[in-house]
Amino acid sequence: MHQRINPLWMYLGCSVLLLASAVLAVCIGESPIDCRTVFAIVAAHLLDPGAGYATADETIIMLIRIPRVILAAFVGASLAVSGAVLQSLFRNPMADPFILGISNGAALGASAVLLYGVSFGLGLFNLPLAAFVSGTVTILLVYELARTGNRVATNTLLLSGIAASAFMSACTSFLLFVSNENLHQVIFWMMGGFAGRTWEHVVMLLPFTLLGVGVFLTLARPLNALMFGEESALYLGVRVERLKKILLVVSAVVTGAAVAVSGIIGFVGLIVPHIVRLIAGSDHRVLLPLSVLIGATFLILADLLARLVIAPAELPIGVITALCGAPFFVYLLRSRRGAA
Amino acid sequence: MMRTALFCVTLVLLLTTAGCLQATDDAAATLAVTDDTGVQAVLSTPVARVVSLAPSETEVVCALGMDALLVGKTDYCNYPPKIEGAQSVGGPKTLNVEKIIGLQPDLVLATTVTDTTKIEGIRAMGIPVLIFRLESLEDIHRNIETVGTVLDCPDAAAALVGRMQEREANVSAARHPAEPAAVLYVLWDDPLYVAGNNTLQDDLIRRAGGVNIMADAEGYVVASDEAVLTRAPDVIIASTSHTAGTAPIKDRLLARSVFADVPAFRNGHIVTIDADLANRPGPRMVDTLELFAACINA
Numbered sequence: 001m002h003q004r005i006n007p008l009w010m011y012l013g014c015s016v017l018l019l020a021s022a023v024l025a026v027c028i029g030e031s032p033i034d035c036r037t038v039f040a041i042v043a044a045h046l047l048d049p050g051a052g053y054a055t056a057d058e059t060i061i062m063l064i065r066i067p068r069v070i071l072a073a074f075v076g077a078s079l080a081v082s083g084a085v086l087q088s089l090f091r092n093p094m095a096d097p098f099i100l101g102i103s104n105g106a107a108l109g110a111s112a113v114l115l116y117g118v119s120f121g122l123g124l125f126n127l128p129l130a131a132f133v134s135g136t137v138t139i140l141l142v143y144e145l146a147r148t149g150n151r152v153a154t155n156t157l158l159l160s161g162i163a164a165s166a167f168m169s170a171c172t173s174f175l176l177f178v179s180n181e182n183l184h185q186v187i188f189w190m191m192g193g194f195a196g197r198t199w200e201h202v203v204m205l206l207p208f209t210l211l212g213v214g215v216f217l218t219l220a221r222p223l224n225a226l227m228f229g230e231e232s233a234l235y236l237g238v239r240v241e242r243l244k245k246i247l248l249v250v251s252a253v254v255t256g257a258a259v260a261v262s263g264i265i266g267f268v269g270l271i272v273p274h275i276v277r278l279i280a281g282s283d284h285r286v287l288l289p290l291s292v293l294i295g296a297t298f299l300i301l302a303d304l305l306a307r308l309v310i311a312p313a314e315l316p317i318g319v320i321t322a323l324c325g326a327p328f329f330v331y332l333l334r335s336r337r338g339a340a
Numbered sequence: 341m342m343r344t345a346l347f348c349v350t351l352v353l354l355l356t357t358a359g360c361l362q363a364t365d366d367a368a369a370t371l372a373v374t375d376d377t378g379v380q381a382v383l384s385t386p387v388a389r390v391v392s393l394a395p396s397e398t399e400v401v402c403a404l405g406m407d408a409l410l411v412g413k414t415d416y417c418n419y420p421p422k423i424e425g426a427q428s429v430g431g432p433k434t435l436n437v438e439k440i441i442g443l444q445p446d447l448v449l450a451t452t453v454t455d456t457t458k459i460e461g462i463r464a465m466g467i468p469v470l471i472f473r474l475e476s477l478e479d480i481h482r483n484i485e486t487v488g489t490v491l492d493c494p495d496a497a498a499a500l501v502g503r504m505q506e507r508e509a510n511v512s513a514a515r516h517p518a519e520p521a522a523v524l525y526v527l528w529d530d531p532l533y534v535a536g537n538n539t540l541q542d543d544l545i546r547r548a549g550g551v552n553i554m555a556d557a558e559g560y561v562v563a564s565d566e567a568v569l570t571r572a573p574d575v576i577i578a579s580t581s582h583t584a585g586t587a588p589i590k591d592r593l594l595a596r597s598v599f600a601d602v603p604a605f606r607n608g609h610i611v612t613i614d615a616d617l618a619n620r621p622g623p624r625m626v627d628t629l630e631l632f633a634a635c636i637n638a
Contacts, residue, residue, distance in 0.1 A: 031570035063598045195531040313561030
């Protein structure tokens with residue numbers, strides 16, 4: 001094992017980084033608003049939360065940029081921490097929050113809404129609800145497929161996930177193929193993004209993210225035990241099957257909620273936990289909180305770029321996460337190998 | 341087995357060569373046309389069987405009075421409502437190449453939006469395909485004139501273009517307000533998918549005396565909410581979509597409370613135009629221009 005930096009310093013560093021990127025993302029945007037004005041606006045609304053939004057600047061800061069930054073942070077944290085947990089659960093470095101078919105399941109639900117106007121009479125929340133429901137139903141299906149009695153073998157789970165993913169993805173392709181309306185909406189949704197998201201979405205996601213992150217953090221120790229294999233964990237007093245169930249259900253719900261508000265944002269859940277492992281090791285007591293912080297920071301910055309690169313237009317955030325994440329990850333991987 | 345295969349190949353080669361030689365014999369009856377993508381197509385004239393792979397091209401052929409030549413069209417060619425003798429060859433993504441080839445067209449008309457792999461398949465069978473790039477009214481005029489030339493009705497084409505140009509000139513000549521209106525054209529509300537530079541609707545907004553607030557973006561793009569707020573459009577023109585079960589686009593836009601103070605929202609100046617009329621680069625685009633002008637100068 002390498003000599004690790006004291007985790008406290010890493011928490012501090014990552015928190016500062018998160019705060020700095022949040023401030024940066026609130027201050028920079030398509031319309032030039034100088035930082036002093038931004039701080040004045042934020043301060044005024046913190047002191048008097050009931051105040052209206054008199055100027056365009058106020059609306060931009062309070063109703064567009066801040067909710068977006070918070071939403072990006074929540075989604076980034078949710079995906080990264082779920083990814084970290086699932087990689088450990090499956091002891092598979094390729095695992096990510098979408099491994100059990102949730103993304104393709106959610107995409108099918110979203111396509112049904114976007115292409116055929118399937119409606120639950122919920123207006124703004126039709127799409128998120130459909131994505132959430134179809135995503136979680138897919139995971140439950142995968143779980144049932146892999147279950148024998150009261151046990152679920154992780155390998156079988158992984159394989160049923162892949163099968164269900166392929167099946168759902170084929171259904172979506174079929175829907176896309178036979179329909180000719182609103183195709184670009186589906187494509188935008190599948191590439192993910194925060195364009196047009198509001199405080200309502202933040203409020204919708206908040207309980208899921210808090211609950212998920214909270215549950216995962218309390219399970220850091222049993223997760224550490226699980227790294228030695230299911231049998232060893234059992235001898236160490238971990239109720240393995242129950243732990244697996246909790247981890248699966250919570251990550252399904254957390255990822256489903258994130259996908260519901262942001263569409264499918266790839267790469268965060270796969271790469272962020274690996275980056276954290278490379279710099280901080282695989283002790284879950286450190287890995288999980290750092291994944292939360294770095295996941296949030298990464299997605300805030302990715303969203304900032306998505307807004308800026310081709311302003312006044314926006315890029316889908318999935319393009320940014322993959323374009324920036326992949327080379328950085330390869331760099332980390334190679335520099336680590338050189339050091340080892 | 342091998343020998344038979346070889347024999348067959350030779351036979352096919354001989355036959356095709358013979359076919360080619362025959363074609364060069366009456367070379368007088370061919371017409372070389374370069375399309376908007378720079379590809380030259382050689383047509384044998386007179387063209388008697390035409391397949392259109394775009395609603396706009398179907399409209400052009402019919403507006404020139406050459407409906408009788410159309411043997412194939414797409415599922416989305418809904419104007420004119422009824423075309424005798426033209427079979428459907430599928431939708432934009434479901435074009436049936438075998439069916440198109442089976443119709444034995446002398447000419448296939450397509451646009452840059454048409455699936456290129458399908459076009460390659462058709463060209464590979466030696467069927468000439470003309471692809472039009474339609475991003476402005478000028479492009480539509482050129483499209484009509486080209487089709488007029490290849491279908492041997494140049495006078496009808498010149499007359500149609502003349503009528504369009506006259507109406508376009510009337511729109512441009514109309515008195516515009518001193519302060520040109522800031523206009524946003526919306527194809528879809530979530531995400532806000534809008535028309536930037538080098539789009540048909542950008543051309544229409546300019547001609548109608550407005551300023552497209554997204555003219556500094558290229559093509560059709562997702563606009564950031566912030567851009568819409570700061571650029572404060574006076575008028576929003578949106579195309580209606582046909583999705584069942586969703587509220588009309590105007591209501592969906594009005595529900596976006598962040599835009600409450602944008603002039604177009606404050607004054608309720610959001611106009612919807614049928615998507616077929618607003619987004620189809622055919623001869624009826626001049627009708628759309630007049631609708632745009634009415635909205636922008638209201």
